[in-house]
Amino acid sequence: MKNDKKAKEPENLPFEKALERLETIIDKMESGNLQLDEMVKYFEEGTALSSLCEKKLKELEKKIEVLVKDGHEGKWKEFKSDDKKSNDEDSDIGSNRAKDSLL
Template sequence: MSDTPVEEMTFEQAMAELEQVVGQLERGDVALDDSIKLYERGAALKKRCEKKLKEAEEKVAAITTDGDGNATGTKPVEGM
């Protein structure tokens, strides 16, 4: 596991670590206490990934286009 706090991770960092966590849990060769910690870390990583994806979707949704469908800029996204 990374020492980077989950809330500071990029989407890519969180996803990569989440894949590692899932792999460890699937193998089943981790002690119960460690499995619980891994599960908790995995839940936090999943939440981070979902948040970053939502932010990206909101940015894409804010792109404005002209009559021909060409991107002309963005409009402000509320709450950002």
């Protein structure tokens, strides 16, 4: 069990806190004042935080797509993440098709 409060599970962090922590980690790593074992520890934590931020952004983007496709009524529909989707489907988020649906 870890005693470091900052080592708590990243999935429990709100997006803003995760991003703030990630920026702090980047600053520390770029400073060049870390020992190798510290650098590896921060790299591992940063990787987990980066994945969390990316996941949360994708989920929010899909919620926005659902909102827009719902006839602009302003009702939020809960999007349930389907981890079984192919990467091709996820890449459609940034495609022209997805952008056109927002217009």
